[in-house]
Amino acid sequence: MNEKKGNDTISLAPITSDIPATINKENKASIPTPTPISLCTVDPCRALAIADPCLRERGVATSILLGTAQCNALDSLDTVLAGIGDVTSSIEGVTCLTIRSRYDDSVRFTIQPLVVNRITNALPTANIDHTRLDYLNDLPLADFKYYKPANIDLILGSDLFARILRHKTVSRGTTEPVAVETLLGYLVLGEAPVINSAIGNTCRSFCAYEQIETRLNKFFELEEVPDVSLLTPEENECELIYSSTVKRESSGRYVTVIPFKGDPNTLGDSLQSATRSYPSEDEAIEVSNQLIKLFKAGGFELVKFSRFADASEKAYGGVVYIHVYNPEDNKHQTSLLCAKSKVAPLRIVTLARLELCAILILSKLLRTVIDTYSERHKIDNVFAFSDSTVALAWIHSSPSRWQTFVANRVTKIHENILPNNFYHISGKLNPADCLSRGLMPKELLNHTLWFNGPHFAHKPINEWPVMRFNPTSVSEPPEIKHKVLTTTTETPVLHIFYSLALRLSSWYKLLRIIILVLRFAKILPREFNILHFEIAELAAIKALQAISFAKDLKRIRTGKVVSPALQRLNVFLHNDVLRVGGRLANADMPFDSRHPILLPRRDHIVDLIIDYYHRKYLHTGPQLLLSLIRQRYWILSARNIIRQRVRKCNICFRTNPKPEFPLMADLPSYRVREAKAFCHTGIDYAGPLYIIPYRRRGVHKIKAYVCLFVCLVTKAVHIELASDLSTEAFLNALKRFLSRRGPVGRVPTYSSNSSKMAKTGKPIQKGTVVVLKSDNSAPLDWPLGVIDDVHPGKDGVVRVVDVRTASGVYRRPVVKLCPLPNQ
Template sequence: MNKHVCKICSKKHHYLIHTEEINKSSFKPENNTYHALKLQTNKNVLLSTAVCNTVDKHGNYQTYRVLLDSGSQANFCTMEFARKLGLTLTKNNLPISGINNSLCQSNYSVTVKLYSRYENFTLDIVCAVLPNLTDNLPAESFCSSHLNLHENLFLADPNFNISSNIDVHVGAQYFLNLILPNKFVRNQHFPLIQETRLGCILAGNLPLNVTRNNSASSFFIRNDNKLLSKQIEKFWEVEEPILVKQTSHDNSICERNFIENTIRNKDGRFIVTLPRKSDNIKLGDSLNNAKNRFLSLERKLIQDPSFKKGYSNFINEYINLGHMSELNSKDLLIPDSEVFYLLHHAVFKETSLTTKLRVVFDGSAKSSNGLSVNDTLMIGPTVQQDLFSIILRFKVHNYVITSDITKMYRQILVTQKDSNLQRILWRKNPEQDLTHYALRTVTYDTTSASFLATRLVQIANDNNYQFPNACRAVLNDFYVDDLITGADSVHEIKQLKTDHKLTNDRKFDSLSSNELEFTLEFFIHQSQLAYFKSEINYLQNQRFILKQSKLSSLDPFLDYKGLLRVGGILEHPNLSFDKKHQLILHPHANITRLIIHSEHLCLLHAGLQLTHSSLRQRFWIVNAKIAIRSIVRKCLKCFRFNADNQSQQLGQLPSSRITPSRAFSSCAIDYGGPIMIRHGRQKSNILSKAYIALFICLVTKAIHLELV
């Protein structure tokens, strides 16, 4: 006997004797716990249900009934529903317990597509599979006429009053995303009507005792033992491949900013716009801090001539290459809130084979209001593959090749406006005045520099048709500015090296027609991915799009380049492929506005109809007339030439103008001049001013001139 007291029964023995209690309690700390409550009540409460569409494995539309529950942290569906649609079952173990420790477990999960009948809205919901979810809802059918619902009300569940089974249970993860602002509350005895993306749902008290079964159901799910959950996750995360992360809102804005604002100058260099978090964020004064830091740096340069020489050489290289330029007096008048002065200092790297001293610009230094330029910029998504995957591929090649991009960041220009956020101070000698410079290229150590530089590497797709192997290596085997790739044979590695050389040595003095075409198709493709993502996904996976889509009437398809085009009925006429199947453009995309503007100028400022007709030879713009009209109306030249001539309203004629009389009995007088006249003799040099008096007869219009 143990002298200590048992912590289970308080008797003098060891608590491990209670094997049943120990085994029972050991099951409690599970990862996810589902709680269900069912009780008796005298009130009739209506739960929110909806009817949605989905597509089974054969591509046929099916309808199912959904229970919307804001108190649940998980989603469920019945096994019968999963088998009916032919959904793929994924093995999992989800312990579920109810009130009074009633236990069950879900062994499978499925992904259910939800299509709204109310609007163009789609959700992918991961559901745990159970044999049954709940009793039929409502408990008994009742007559909905007692609720006096408006006949034009679009109900999420048209048969909400008919007792039937529930196929899917949607929890709080998606519930709040479905809610729209409009709702109607009559009084506490009637159910609330709430507008959602699925239609109008009803929930709450019913005015009549319409059912004899007074049982009510409530659902609640929570996550217990989060620490244990995190520890377990680490085991399987090590074994799992890296998953593609969902794109955040800021990353989407960064990507769209890049697609819509990146251009190429006549020399072939790309010009990018820095992705700012908001245009309303104002910077403080950064000039004083930059002055103090530079004066401190200058004292160090004077004390070490070799240090000064290396630092000056680096800055001079920046200036000579056009990577920074001196500001004029007009530029210095821009408000402090729209400019930022970067601090700079030297970094030494003795192992470097090229540049042992490098000047680093500090974008994180704070201005007078506590904000730095890095605080105003978005980081942007990671667009290159992870280093681990690149090295793994590198090891499987029989022959390998490595390369890097020289001065990668400084190959990319920034806009004139954004260069004001990259100002620095510099002078060669203390005897000179401080000179203000603006950095014209993407600057390392700024928040968005890595994204902008690596994102431009992805534009290797421009040359995919000519150099597919090189482009594949650039897209998959680049880590920042380093290329780590290879091939299986010497011939392939030589061809890869040749393709890279041809790509890098290409001159950009003037773009060829093929290059312009590649560039145009690239930006159209990026625009379509941004605005027609769901339609493209459906066409890639199922080869059809939903009828609710705005493009459904166009019978769209993807060509061999992945571009979204109009289907139509012009397959047999003797027309070009572009005229038969126009490229589909979104009216709000920046590339669409540029195409419309360019066509408007090429047609010598043509009007709406002519511009539209010309564009339709190759492009199909959704809501084209509205988009074209907005561009044409903003054209300054068209506005000037189409301006209405203003005419002044004539006043009433005076009686003297219309009453017969002798000449000059009624007259008007005016003066002209001055004129210079000579006094005295013909050769006199004395000049004086004189004026001409003009007398006009108001009746006969005769005139008389007098020198005054």
């Protein structure tokens, strides 16, 4: 094709030759890897160049050579081209240019050709008699002066040549040229009549490829992909909405659609508040309340591709099969199309990663196949199979979930093929298993699975045993990216006295330590004085208030109003200590009683003060303790805090211990199943009763007992009289009962000494300190013990435990144990 623009002429000629050629590299310059391209002229009657169909069918992307045409911005490249007879030609460099159609300016292609001084002689080699080709006159030819010899300025590689070809052709006979439609115009191919004899026959061939060492290294290396921006599907959708809707108005303001994730009505009426926020704006603010729906349209017809990927410790790769349906004979045929493999790296890589790399190779291979076939045939479906559930789980999820190695490759796979096209297949049906594990030549010759694919591939698509892969079937896939959230908090520097208080459990001990610290700092003299306790107490209180009431202290010192919680207390500062104002300023009472010191509701120092007063006044109750504390301190919400501290006093608890009552177990089967009366009988005694055995003068009353036989099903009661509690008396009563009621099926152990039901507390655990309840001693004499082991029932509730005491280990029911309140 010759394209004239001003005085410059660029000739585009897709050409071929089957003669191999080589390229010699004299340095390690980095250039795009070119594939073989060729140039040839044929017999004078065939004055036009043709493209090699083998290269086009295999989808081989070839490099492009630029000849004597003008070009700018050359990138230097010290490379040599070698052709037939090892004749070399130097490459001047690499450039970038854009070619376009003379008929449609929107048809443009940007290429990066290699630059050489000269490509070939003028083509065609003889003048063509175009007057005899009148059927080509009205066609939009790519080169309207095709019949005149001209210099070849640009060679199109088969990768671009395959893209510009179209289906329409124009011909008149088998011995005359054929016009083939392309995006750049019609190309004239075939035999043509010439006017004069041929100038000569020439044939040239060029090939540029990498050194054998470089190619071998790539064969062993893992498939590498560049780092990409890992966004979630929602983030990608937001970015797409923004890029497709953003615009700039004439006023200079940028406008875009807000991508609402849900119903925007849930935000409420925000228009009025937004309008009030910008009263100077004259235009009304409009908010979109619908989410833009984006649909990804895609699909293929007629032709179907099946692809398989697999990996092992030896190799990994993928294989592509083409599935064609012939409606004439109603047959489905599947054939091997292409495959690619790599040797597994020497360094240890997990099998799941190798499986992912195999799928990446397969996606690149299939992308090339689809791009080649889609321009000529409509593709109906694409099926991708792998026997690795982990790799499929990675692919069917967002790349942002995974670590960098997996995320980059999943992103590249998604760019090539949609994840919905991936399915799971058994390893026995996977033909890529032959590729990854290897086959001997003898085995490969007649290997049906490799050449024809799995047996189901020869059936209609609706009969294939394929199902959508569920990524949730892999519970914990590896390579999950764990998000680490780092938070920084400013820890205030605690006062030394407050830090000391947090490490102690006694108010009196804390005051003594503070006195020692003040003596060491020479604030107090070494001679002891009772007033030193008051000074130490105020020092601890100041440290507590500086932390609990820091904002209120700052407001009081600056003359501002304190927080609402303290306003009603009329607080004020006295010697840097917050005190409650109140209405008792004129009362004849000590200063501390009229204006008690303010304390927070919850703090360790407050607990120490409450416990100190509780022990000082002999474990008094909450009401009296509150009254005693308020003579010097005012604790916020003091009533509840004091009650809680009193309940946690172990000494007070031991005077009135409360056992734990677990849930009662289920009733036994003989209590809830229908049976004959007295088939299941419980036995108990009542008494003693005083009776007169017989009437006679001077007979005294004697003791007697009532033996109760209770039917555990119907609650019927049978009563027998027993003279005493001896075994003989019981057996006699039992014989009389059996003679009247008949034989019984069960006499279970039964006792009426059951405790009353109560609310269940926390489940008792090993290591809990308890008090063992004893009916024969006072509560303060009950022994202490530690739970050594628990024995849960069938329902998991613990009702019996082993308790270790000072005298040994005993098994006791839980209802006989009283856990201490500080557990």
